[in-house]
Amino acid sequence: MMGRYFFVLALVGGCSSNFTSKTCTTDSDCGDDACELIGSATVAVCVSPADATIQLGQSAPFSGVNAALGTGMNNGIKLAIDEINGSGGIHGRMLAITALDDGYDPTQAQANAMSLTDAIVTSDTTTNCPNTANPVSNGATPPVNVPVSTVALDRGTTGVLALVGSVGTPTAVRATPVATETHTLFYGPFTGATTPLRDMTAGACQKYVFNVRASYAEEGVATMEYFMNNGVQIATAGYKNLISFDQNDSFGQAGYNAMTAAWLAVTGAQAFPSGADPTNPIARFRYTRNDNTSVPAQATAAEAYLQGLVPASGSIDVGIMMTDVYSSGAEFIQLIRQWQFGTGGPGMKLNLHFSNISFVGADALAQALHNAGNAPNGMPFTQDVLVSQVVPNYQTNTAEIVTSYNKLAQSAGEPGNFTALEGYIATKIFVEGLLQVNGPVTPDSMIPALENLPNLSLGLGATAGFSSTNHQYLDSVWGTTLNADGSFADKYYWTVSPSTSPLGTFMSF
Numbered sequence: 001m002m003g004r005y006f007f008v009l010a011l012v013g014g015c016s017s018n019f020t021s022k023t024c025t026t027d028s029d030c031g032d033d034a035c036e037l038i039g040s041a042t043v044a045v046c047v048s049p050a051d052a053t054i055q056l057g058q059s060a061p062f063s064g065v066n067a068a069l070g071t072g073m074n075n076g077i078k079l080a081i082d083e084i085n086g087s088g089g090i091h092g093r094m095l096a097i098t099a100l101d102d103g104y105d106p107t108q109a110q111a112n113a114m115s116l117t118d119a120i121v122t123s124d125t126t127t128n129c130p131n132t133a134n135p136v137s138n139g140a141t142p143p144v145n146v147p148v149s150t151v152a153l154d155r156g157t158t159g160v161l162a163l164v165g166s167v168g169t170p171t172a173v174r175a176t177p178v179a180t181e182t183h184t185l186f187y188g189p190f191t192g193a194t195t196p197l198r199d200m201t202a203g204a205c206q207k208y209v210f211n212v213r214a215s216y217a218e219e220g221v222a223t224m225e226y227f228m229n230n231g232v233q234i235a236t237a238g239y240k241n242l243i244s245f246d247q248n249d250s251f252g253q254a255g256y257n258a259m260t261a262a263w264l265a266v267t268g269a270q271a272f273p274s275g276a277d278p279t280n281p282i283a284r285f286r287y288t289r290n291d292n293t294s295v296p297a298q299a300t301a302a303e304a305y306l307q308g309l310v311p312a313s314g315s316i317d318v319g320i321m322m323t324d325v326y327s328s329g330a331e332f333i334q335l336i337r338q339w340q341f342g343t344g345g346p347g348m349k350l351n352l353h354f355s356n357i358s359f360v361g362a363d364a365l366a367q368a369l370h371n372a373g374n375a376p377n378g379m380p381f382t383q384d385v386l387v388s389q390v391v392p393n394y395q396t397n398t399a400e401i402v403t404s405y406n407k408l409a410q411s412a413g414e415p416g417n418f419t420a421l422e423g424y425i426a427t428k429i430f431v432e433g434l435l436q437v438n439g440p441v442t443p444d445s446m447i448p449a450l451e452n453l454p455n456l457s458l459g460l461g462a463t464a465g466f467s468s469t470n471h472q473y474l475d476s477v478w479g480t481t482l483n484a485d486g487s488f489a490d491k492y493y494w495t496v497s498p499s500t501s502p503l504g505t506f507m508s509f
Contacts, residue, residue, distance in 0.1 A: 255323025
């Protein structure tokens, strides 16, 4: 298995006009040419860099209610690609990306991954990676667990070097096994889920998966500390002062798992009290992916729960962690505020703190809430709404990489965007890995290049970096609140603790 095809570059336009059969080991052997593997060859030869384009692939939503997420990631990736190409490329090689629309649909994401890797179904009944044949959700409602493939898959002659900038957990569940099975890099996905990106279900094949952003588990702890610092009483039976609004699929489950684990971590409890629901100890309200018509019923159910928390006198603080996307989240917040401050509503007896997980699409959420205006009492819908970001605030941060992104986005006529910044940062780090490779650029040559990157001094947290035992670059969370005009204010910074404490280091602004 995997011996049939071993290459990652697209040699375009037939044979190079400067083609030579000279064999090589490194680019240095080729003078001004590039040392590459061609087709199914196992011996590298010198070719013109113009005919050795490094091909990347992306599957993301470019249509539907979540199109802003795919578009944002793609914009950021292309800014980084254009930047390196404009400076001469990777030892003369240009980068290119093929982006396919999956509409945030898991089965389409799998099909796109198969296409981008040029996956070939072999006659071998044993898969290359154990996770390929493990049944995982196909994203249907209700979900059906089926394998991605029950037989081995090889990468074909037009397969990309890496699948980059995938958007979403349910889509990653189906696409990641295609990448690992074909020994293609799965790099910088826009999700903080543990499964399948931060566990070892792929066995040795897990080495092909690289995450850049902090995990949802880390966002969960940061969010729980934010709630505590803002008056939400969560100790012991105080878990009842928490609510989860989440998507009814693997993404929502990942966020909910992060929330419950964070409650245990910050309280030091070994388990929820005996009176808690054994399956869903924290109250949760779940909407259907890609279906905003499912949101009102969940808002009504949440309102009934919140009504039960209203005190006879005084007020109470409630933390609402939202594992959602911008369109559904904006509607939920508006409905809750309209109930809260409508006729007969509890008003200021409830102090509600909404905290959206980073995947929400902060810019689109802020714009939607800003456009919606105010609640019945005049409170802006943006008030007390926070997003736990996994990149710095592009509107206030002055780190070199953020400044570089802002300049490039402005030159391209694009407004600043958290999602695009994440795509840019991830791709810049990937480019640094490419620059470390002196010879054939393959997934297997990229693994040690990324694992042994020097300190890039990007201003993204002291713990940033890959290693042979860690394929997650960042461990920091930047909490940003929404202003009434749709802009963002820095609220807190959280990062992993150098000690063994699960609470990390939390700093309010």
